[in-house]
Amino acid sequence: MSVGGGAGGKVTTMHDAVADLVKDGDTVAIEGFTHLICFAAGHEIIRQGKRDLTLCRMTPDVIYDQMIAAGVASKLVFSWLGNPGVGSLHAIRRRVERSDPAPLELEEYSHFGMVSRYTAGASGLPFMPLRSYHSSDLPKVNPRIVELESPYGDGTVYAVPPLNPDLSIVHVQRADKDGNCHVWGFLGCQKEAAFAARKVIVVCEELVNGRVIRSDPNRTIIPGLVVDAVVAEPRACHPSFAQGYYDRDNRFYVAWDPISRDPAKLDAWLEEWVYGLATHNDYLAKMGTEAWDRLTPEQCLSEPVDYGAYSPG
């Protein structure tokens, strides 16, 4: 099926969303700052053999190590390259340090630079100014970071260009069939990446009735207005996490290090956990239930707020 409308709204499957919206050569952002990183979407892109992508993320994380090892990307736009809390992303390092098995083009910023790039892209601006990069070597290796004189005579700032991905994939806790999304916990750049992109896939833990979204409008960070496809895929972030739903699987991040160091082990991992499975449901079935017992947090509810009902008369 094609995405984007009908009585079922924009709801589709991960397979169809990726098949319809990811084209070889596209600039793709799967955002989420440690939180809400949609690994299942990355795996589907690998399975479908997409090629020559420019991948954007502030922190490439293990998902981009996997995708880049699988050969889907020729370029990486980023601001911090590592396995958070553990060490290196070795598949990416092999490509950067030794062009093994192929070179990888880098376009490098700082976190504030990447945040500002998405914000410029989401705001329809030609650049964003920020106080960073003074006397750093980053502008020397990235000519798109440019020093600017303030028009008001207040010294200089640096400008970064807008980032408008062809496609952003954002995971959220809950969405309705039209793509209106509630997110809580770390917000990362989910909102900015969604507004900046030409097309957006939303992946949600729970597909809810629109009434649930309207019951708490302050929590809606992305409106369906900018969303093209909605995929209901619970636990699609593992080993990343969804606040209140499941914890970050730190053991997986630690276990990734020796796999990532050894290309043969990494290929075997991709074969076993990505190519050898058809869907994320198969991944969950293969994982079994033990990890989820460990990763499911105790409940910690917020105090409700009263929006008030304002009827006529």
Next chain:
Amino acid sequence: MSANPAEYSVNEMMIAASARQLEGERVCFVGIGPPNIACNLARRTVTPALELVYEAGVYGADPQRLPLSIGDPTLVTGAVSVTSMFEIFSFYLQRGLIDVAFLGASQIDRFGNINTTVVGGYDKPKVRLPGSGGACEISINANRVFVIMPQTRRSFVEEVDFVTSPGHLAGKRPAEWLGGGPYVVVTGLGVYRFGDDGVMYLSRMHPGVTVEQVQANTGWDMRVSPDLVATDPPSELELNLMRNELDPEGVYTR
């Protein structure tokens, strides 16, 4: 398990000495790894009112366990505020609300210029390091920068291979920059501060360390304060907190 204060690791000394540097500070931008333990240790010892800020978008975190990553869910639950990353970098950091920020470093020079990007050349690096993350803007905008890092001849270098985060440049920082730059550097050997000319000097030495040892692990001629004092070893309280609560698996402290 109760700690034996006679036995402690180099990293435990480094983290305890870093935590003590936070006495009297209020708003602290926390990095992952050793800084994270040091800041949480400070909050339970010398400065309980310390507000922890994390670049993932948290102000006033109250972590109930040691966060492995900078984006651990325990930093969200019970925090004062969770914001977008744009707000953390713009409204908190760039607006000048951060008193102290902790940075790590792979290489540092005498002026406190920091490299976390590459060892070797940028285009064909010997070792590709993680890069800036938020460090570049933190080094420019935080009121004071604290650096915590292991010290060897490969990390304390005459010239960094890449300036990721500017320190005191080759002397003074430009007056219009918001932040004051590197203020203190804590390693496994001692505590360093910066003179008026922006040059690092040895201010405190950890127990059992000699000036010769400091010099042997520095890639330039290290200045030594005439008022050089010895660091107190980690206290039983500091060791118990690190070993039993903050890093029970010894990821960063052993």
